[in-house]
Amino acid sequence: MAKQAVVIGAGMIGLMTAYYLRGNGLDVTVVDAGEPGMGCSFGNAGFICPSLSAPLPGPGLVLQSLLWALRGDSPLYIKPQALPRLLPWLLRFWGHCNESEQDAGLAAMLAFNLRTVELFDRLRADGVVFEMHEEGLLVAFLDEQGLQREFAELRKIERHGFPAPQRLDRDAAQALESNLSDRVVGGVLLPAERHVQPRSLSLGLMRHLEQAGVEFRANTRVDGLDLRDGKIAAATARGEGIGGDLFVLTAGVWTRQLAAMANVRLPLEAGKGYSVTLPAPGEPFRHALYFGDTKVVLSQYRDEVRIAGTMEFSGYNTTLDAKRVHGLRKAAARYLRALPDERGQAWTGMRPMTPDGLPVIGRLPGVENAFVSTGHSMNGVFMAPVSGEALAELILDGTTRADIGAFDPRRFVRH
Ligand SMILES: Cc1cc2nc3c(=O)[nH]c(=O)nc-3n(C[C@H](O)[C@H](O)[C@H](O)COP(=O)(O)OP(=O)(O)OC[C@H]3O[C@@H](n4cnc5c(N)ncnc54)[C@H](O)[C@@H]3O)c2cc1C
Numbered sequence: 474m475a476k477q478a479v480v481i482g483a484g485m486i487g488l489m490t491a492y493y494l495r496g497n498g499l500d501v502t503v504v505d506a507g508e509p510g511m512g513c514s515f516g517n518a519g520f521i522c523p524s525l526s527a528p529l530p531g532p533g534l535v536l537q538s539l540l541w542a543l544r545g546d547s548p549l550y551i552k553p554q555a556l557p558r559l560l561p562w563l564l565r566f567w568g569h570c571n572e573s574e575q576d577a578g579l580a581a582m583l584a585f586n587l588r589t590v591e592l593f594d595r596l597r598a599d600g601v602v603f604e605m606h607e608e609g610l611l612v613a614f615l616d617e618q619g620l621q622r623e624f625a626e627l628r629k630i631e632r633h634g635f636p637a638p639q640r641l642d643r644d645a646a647q648a649l650e651s652n653l654s655d656r657v658v659g660g661v662l663l664p665a666e667r668h669v670q671p672r673s674l675s676l677g678l679m680r681h682l683e684q685a686g687v688e689f690r691a692n693t694r695v696d697g698l699d700l701r702d703g704k705i706a707a708a709t710a711r712g713e714g715i716g717g718d719l720f721v722l723t724a725g726v727w728t729r730q731l732a733a734m735a736n737v738r739l740p741l742e743a744g745k746g747y748s749v750t751l752p753a754p755g756e757p758f759r760h761a762l763y764f765g766d767t768k769v770v771l772s773q774y775r776d777e778v779r780i781a782g783t784m785e786f787s788g789y790n791t792t793l794d795a796k797r798v799h800g801l802r803k804a805a806a807r808y809l810r811a812l813p814d815e816r817g818q819a820w821t822g823m824r825p826m827t828p829d830g831l832p833v834i835g836r837l838p839g840v841e842n843a844f845v846s847t848g849h850s851m852n853g854v855f856m857a858p859v860s861g862e863a864l865a866e867l868i869l870d871g872t873t874r875a876d877i878g879a880f881d882p883r884r885f886v887r888h
Pocket residue numbers: 481482483484485486487504505506507508509510511512513514515516517518519520521693694695696723724725726727728731745746747748781782783821822823824825847848849850851852853854855856
C-alpha cells in the first residue's frame with residue numbers, strides 16, 4: 474500500500490510539494506485552514522525571477538532599515554509600535570546583513586533555481602493549466618548610479634549559468650516598453666525571466682491534484698500534532714485526527730506555530746507586502762517590470778495589471794494600510810507615462826521570512842516522520858517547483874539532486 478502523506482498548508486509551497494509527492498506515487502491529503510491558495514500565494518506579483526533571488530539581509534541594510542522605519546511609504550518599513558516584540562528577530566536579521574553571507578546565500582539560491590524555468594515548462598507539459606508570460610523582466614531605473622550598481626549585482630548571475638543581463642539606455646528601454654516615462658534613465662533586461670498569474674497557478678494545481686486523486690480538506694485548521702515516540706501519529710483539527718505516515722509542514726508564515734506544536738522553534742516572521750490590481754491599460758505592458766529604485770514591481774496579466782511591493786515588519790496581521798497602497802501607485806506612476814486611474818483591488822499578504830533570508834527545507838529536527846518547507850520570503854512562487862521536487866526526493870530517497878544544505882532547518886533549531 475502507498476504511504477499516506479499529510480501536507481499541512483496549501484499555498485504555492487504545499488500545493489507544489491503535494492504535486493511531486495503524488496507524482497511519485499504517494500497517497501496525499503492536503504489540509505488548509507482556509508481555501509487553498511488564498512494566503513500569501515494569492516495576490517503576489519508572480520515573478521519567476523531566480524536572477525533577483527539575493528537574500529534580503531545585505532550590506533548597508535541595518536542603517537537603511539532604521540532610517541526607513543521613520544517613513545511609512547518606504548520599501549522596507551518596521552512599525553515602531555511592533556519594534557519591542559520584533560527586536561530579538563530583527564537583531565538576528567541585522568546580524569546577517571553583510572556582503573559575504575549575502576553572496577553565499579545568492580550562490581545557494583541560484584544553484585538551487587537553475588532548473589526553475591524548466592520545471593515550470595514541465596508542469597505545463599504535464600497538463601497543469603495556468604497563465605504564464607515569457608517575455609522577460611525589465612528592470613527600470615530613475616537614477617544612473619542605482620542602475621550601475623544593480624547591473625553590477627545582476628552580472629553575478631552569469632557565473633552561475635544564467636543568461637547575461639542586457640544593459641539598456643533610455644531609448645532602448647522605451648523601445649521595449651513604450652509606456653516608460655522620460656524620467657527613466659535606462660534599465661536592464663533579463664530575457665529568460667517570466668511571470669505567472671498566481672491564482673491561475675494555484676487553481677491549476679488544485680484541479681490537477683484533485684484529478685490525480687489528492688484529497689483536499691479546506692477550512693480545516695490544524696490546531697495540534699499528536700506526538701508519539703518521536704513521531705507524529707496524527708494532525709488534529711477541532712479534536713478530529715488526520716492520520717498519515719508522514720507530515721509536511723508548509724503553512725507559510727504560520728509554520729512557526731505548527732513547528733512549535735512539535736517543540737521546534739523556527740524563527741519565522743511576517744514580511745507584509747501589498748499589491749493593487751487594476752484593469753489592463755489599452756496598450757498592455759510586454760514585460761514584467763521591476764522599478765529598481767523603489768523595489769516596486771508590475772505584472773501584466775491577460776486581463777489586469779498588478780503593482781506589488783513593500784516589506785513591512787509589523788507582526789502577524791493583514792491590516793491594509795492605505796498609505797502603503799497609495800505609496801505603491803505613486804512609485805509606479807513615476808516610471809510610467811500613464812497608469813489606469815481606477816482605485817483597483819488592494820491586497821496584503823504575509824511573506825514567511827527567516828533572519829538569514831533563506832528558506833527552510835528539510836526534515837523537522839527531532840521528529841522522525843515530519844518535514845518542513847517554508848521561509849521562501851519574496852520567492853515562494855518561483856521556488857515552489859524546485860522546493861517541492863527537492864522535498865519529495867528527500868522524503869522518498871533520503872537524498873536530493875540539488876544541494877539544499879544552505880536551507881537545512883537545523884541551522885536555526887533549538888529544541
Ligand atoms: C506583495 C508580494 C509580492 C510577491 N511577489 C512574488 C513574486 O513575484 N514571485 C515570487 O516567487 N514570490 C513572491 N512573493 C512571495 C510569495 O508570495 C510567498 O513566498 C509565497 O506565496 C509563500 O507561499 P507559502 O505556500 O509558503 O505560504 P502561503 O501562501 O501563505 O500558504 C500557507 C497556507 O497555510 C495555511 N495554513 C496556515 N495555518 C494553518 C494551519 N494551522 N492548518 C492548516 N493550514 C494552515 C494558510 O491558510 C495558507 O493557505 C510575494 C509576496 C508578496 C506579499
